Amino acid sequence: MDFVSVLSIFMLACCVGYYVVWSVTPALHTPLMSVTNAISSVIIVGALIASAAEGSTTSKWLGLAAVVLASVNIFGGFAVTERMLAMYKKKDRPAAK
Amino acid sequence: MSEAVAVNPWVAFIYLIAGLCFILALRGLSSPESSRRGNRFGMVGMVLAVGTTLVTHKIASLPEIVVAMAIGGGIGFVVARRIQMTAMPQLVAAFHSLVGLAAVLVAIAAYANPGAFGILDLATGHIHQVSRIEMGLGIAIGAITFSGSVIAFLKLNGNMSGKPILLPARHVINLGTLALIVALIGYFLTDDALPVFAAITALSFVIGFLLIVPIGGADMPVVVSMLNSYSGWAAAAMGFTLHNTAMIITGALVGSSGAILSYIMCRAMNRSFISVIAGGFGTEAGASGGGAAIDRPWKRGSAEDAAFLMKQAEQVIIVPGYGMAVAQAQHALREMGDLLKKEGVRVKYAIHPVAGRMPGHMNVLLAEANVPYDEVFELEDINGEFAQTDVAFVIGANDVTNPAAKTDKSSPIYGMPVLDVEKAKTVLFVKRSMGGVGYAGVDNEVFYRDNTMMLLADAKKMVEEIVKAMG
Numbered sequence: 001m002d003f004v005s006v007l008s009i010f011m012l013a014c015c016v017g018y019y020v021v022w023s024v025t026p027a028l029h030t031p032l033m034s035v036t037n038a039i040s041s042v043i044i045v046g047a048l049i050a051s052a053a054e055g056s057t058t059s060k061w062l063g064l065a066a067v068v069l070a071s072v073n074i075f076g077g078f079a080v081t082e083r084m085l086a087m088y089k090k091k092d093r094p095a096a097k
Numbered sequence: 098m099s100e101a102v103a104v105n106p107w108v109a110f111i112y113l114i115a116g117l118c119f120i121l122a123l124r125g126l127s128s129p130e131s132s133r134r135g136n137r138f139g140m141v142g143m144v145l146a147v148g149t150t151l152v153t154h155k156i157a158s159l160p161e162i163v164v165a166m167a168i169g170g171g172i173g174f175v176v177a178r179r180i181q182m183t184a185m186p187q188l189v190a191a192f193h194s195l196v197g198l199a200a201v202l203v204a205i206a207a208y209a210n211p212g213a214f215g216i217l218d219l220a221t222g223h224i225h226q227v228s229r230i231e232m233g234l235g236i237a238i239g240a241i242t243f244s245g246s247v248i249a250f251l252k253l254n255g256n257m258s259g260k261p262i263l264l265p266a267r268h269v270i271n272l273g274t275l276a277l278i279v280a281l282i283g284y285f286l287t288d289d290a291l292p293v294f295a296a297i298t299a300l301s302f303v304i305g306f307l308l309i310v311p312i313g314g315a316d317m318p319v320v321v322s323m324l325n326s327y328s329g330w331a332a333a334a335m336g337f338t339l340h341n342t343a344m345i346i347t348g349a350l351v352g353s354s355g356a357i358l359s360y361i362m363c364r365a366m367n368r369s370f371i372s373v374i375a376g377g378f379g380t381e382a383g384a385s386g387g388g389a390a391i392d393r394p395w396k397r398g399s400a401e402d403a404a405f406l407m408k409q410a411e412q413v414i415i416v417p418g419y420g421m422a423v424a425q426a427q428h429a430l431r432e433m434g435d436l437l438k439k440e441g442v443r444v445k446y447a448i449h450p451v452a453g454r455m456p457g458h459m460n461v462l463l464a465e466a467n468v469p470y471d472e473v474f475e476l477e478d479i480n481g482e483f484a485q486t487d488v489a490f491v492i493g494a495n496d497v498t499n500p501a502a503k504t505d506k507s508s509p510i511y512g513m514p515v516l517d518v519e520k521a522k523t524v525l526f527v528k529r530s531m532g533g534v535g536y537a538g539v540d541n542e543v544f545y546r547d548n549t550m551m552l553l554a555d556a557k558k559m560v561e562e563i564v565k566a567m568g
Contacts, residue, residue: 003227006340010333013346016120017353024126026450026475029358029457030185031136032126033325036351037192039119039139040332042344043199045150046214049339050206051162052154053213059206060158064165066202069195071169072176074143077192079177080185081136084461088129091469 031084038077044070109342111149116346118142123350129470146343182465183422186321186454190250193324197242197305200331201298204236207338208294214339224289228338233282235334236294237301242327244305249320252309253454259314267311268375274304308374315419315496317454318362319373326355358456365450365476367502367512395531398550400562403490403525406550407433408567410487412443414479416516417459418452420493420529424556427466430492433560434468436567445482446473447516449497480517489521491543493556495528499541508539524549527559 024032047070050063118138125135151162180188208224211217216228224232251257264270281297312320333348363370407413415434421427434444446468452459463473483489491498494516501508502515518524519542526549543549552559 003337006337006345009342010337010345010349013116013349014353016346017123017350018357020120020123020350021354021357024123025128026361026448027457027460027470027473028126028129028132029361030189030455030461031132032123032354032457033189033321033358033455034185034192035122035126035136035139036325036329036354037189037196039122039143039347040196040328040351041199042115042119042143042146042347043196043203043332043335045146045341045344046203046207046335046339047199048147048150048162049154049213050203050210051158051165052151053210054155055212056206056210059210059213062202062206062209064158064161066199066206067162067165068169069199069202071166072173073169073192073195073199074173075170076173076177076188078136078140078143079174080180080188081139082133083177084182084185084464085129085132085136087461087464087467088132088470089464089467090129091471 027088028085031081034077034081034084038074038081041070041073041077044074105153108149108153111145112341112343113346115142115145115149115343118145119343119347119350123354142343182462183425184254185461186317186458187250187253189455190246190253190321190324193321193328194243194246194250196328197239197244197246197324197331200239200328200335201236201243203335204232204239204338205298207232207335208291216338226286229285229289230282231334231337233285233294233297235331235338236298237278237282238327238331238334240298240301241305241308242324242331244302245309245320245327246305246324248306248309249317249324252314253317253321259317261311261313263311264307267307271304271307274300274307278304311375312373314454315451316366316373318451318456318458319359319366319370321455322355322358322362323374324355326352326359329353329355362451362456365514367510367514393545395545396547396550398525398552400552400559401566402550403552403559404563404566406523406525407437407442407488407490407563408440410437410442412445412482412486413437413488413490414483414486414518414521415444415446416489416491416494416498416518417446417448417463418492418494418497419454419458420495420527420556422453422458422462422493424493424558426492426557426560427462427468429557429560429564431463431466431468433564433567434472436564440567444472445479447476447479448473449476449494449514449516452494452497476514476516483517483520486521488523488525489518490525490527491518492527492560495541496539498543499539501539501542510539519543519546519548522548525552526550527552527554527556529553529555 047066122139125131329351336344502513
């Protein structure tokens with residue numbers, strides 16, 4: 001992929017992000033932060049490439065360290081989001097008369 | 098040959114699907130009902146991205162990678178399980194710092210082994226020029242995210258004073274450092290020597306620290322959102338380096354998400370983003386905001402009075418703020434709400450966008466205490482109702498209820514949207530003591546109104562006493 005096509009994906013994704021995020025209800029802004037946190041750890045892809053590659057031990061160990069950090073975020077981020085979202089409940093209709 | 102990392106079009110396609118899953122994850126958050134499905138989409142996207150990377154690269158060190166993921170995943174999982182909901186702002190700040198540091202490590206790894214990342218120009222033996230800019234930006238944003246988030250974490254966690262710490266000539270220092278970083282990234286384009294790369298990294302760590310140190314506690318919602326945004330841009334920059342669509346899409350999503358949240362927070366405080374980032378709010382304000390008002394008369398009420406008033410009411414609106422979180426009063430508060438509902442009183446909750454230390458902080462705490470989310474309202478939706486409300490119960494909030502924001506042009510919070518609690522027939526104001534003023538350092542006129550009754554005690558204790566008095 002050349003730079004321009006990568007840039008177009010980026011620009012379009014920014015537009016999508018803009019509309020999608022405005023549609024998030026304010027009540028869920030904290031879960032929004034924790035889930036964006038979790039997905040931004042997709043940077044683990046770079047860490048995996050570094051730790052998988054042969055040729056540089058420095059690069060490999062840096063990559064592995066980054067894998068640890070990003071994994072904390074991925075598992076922690078999704079788990080804490082799930083925990084929060086499970087707490088949002090509607091009024092139980094039968095209880096209200 | 099060295100151009101693309103993902104040669105196979107199918108691989109690029111799967112990364113694209115992962116990116117779409119992340120979009121759906123955010124889309125799900127438009128309502129609580131669809132939110133959990135959204136979160137699952139996020140997980141699927143991550144599995145796709147990680148799985149594809151592992152399958153398509155010659156893995157020379159799979160056991161080490163599995164161990165690394167197990168260690169990190171284990172830590173993350175345990176922390177996510179144990180963390181108290183009141184500590185969410187700290188946790189999110191800590192998570193941001195990890196993303197930042199991971200971005201820095203990946204960028205250094207890419208610098209050390211450019212061949213593996215497909216960014217080596219085989220003709221010259223140097224890193225591609227475009228990649229140098231992307232890497233330079235990636236490592237700079239990553240480092241700023243890391244050190245900034247560490248400071249934000251320390252402030253939110255109480256390890257460091259929430260008061261703004263002001264260095265002399267900080268604006269000059271900050272702008273100078275930023276300019277130097279930009280210049281170095283420019284120079285990196287012509288010379289990819291290690292000292293240049295190291296200098297960019299070091300200066301970025303320093304500027305992240307300098308930027309966050311002067312910002313005070315109540316401006317933290319903006320800071321946390323801003324760092325959220327940065328962590329996204331860091332991921333996007335690395336995505337450019339690797340030509341990885343999943344990373345670029347995610348980076349753009351997270352980046353715009355954080356930016357929009359920062360904007361919403363700034364608007365809710367009627368302050369410009371620049372003035373928040375410049376920091377130091379609340380230090381010079383004390384003198385201008387009604388310092389002479391100390392001797393005005395005010396009424397003090399007891400838990401019994403409060404219980405009586407609320408039981409007689411038709412509608413009670415509860416206004417929680419950061420003080421409720423500090424006192425962990427949300428569960429007692431819900432109990433009080435339940436008792437009132439049993440008495441036939443309508444109970445609603447009004448949330449100001451900047452109540453608490455991060456966007457949506459109060460909503461999560463109320464949800465934790467089992468308050469149904471359809472009883473919780475945002476400022477615009479409920480502000481008109483105070484006039485028809487018998488009791489407004491303010492607990493741990495202050496500045497967000499201050500009518501001076503509407504009338505007093507000299508007030509530092511003038512123009513900030515506030516909850517019109519003073520329009521309710523009676524205002525019950527739970528506060529630790531009369532001495533303390535809100536974060537902005539302004540006295541709140543509501544305290545001295547005829548229809549206000551001050552309930553001076555720890556928030557949780559007071560609510561528990563009210564519950565007892567109601568029973």
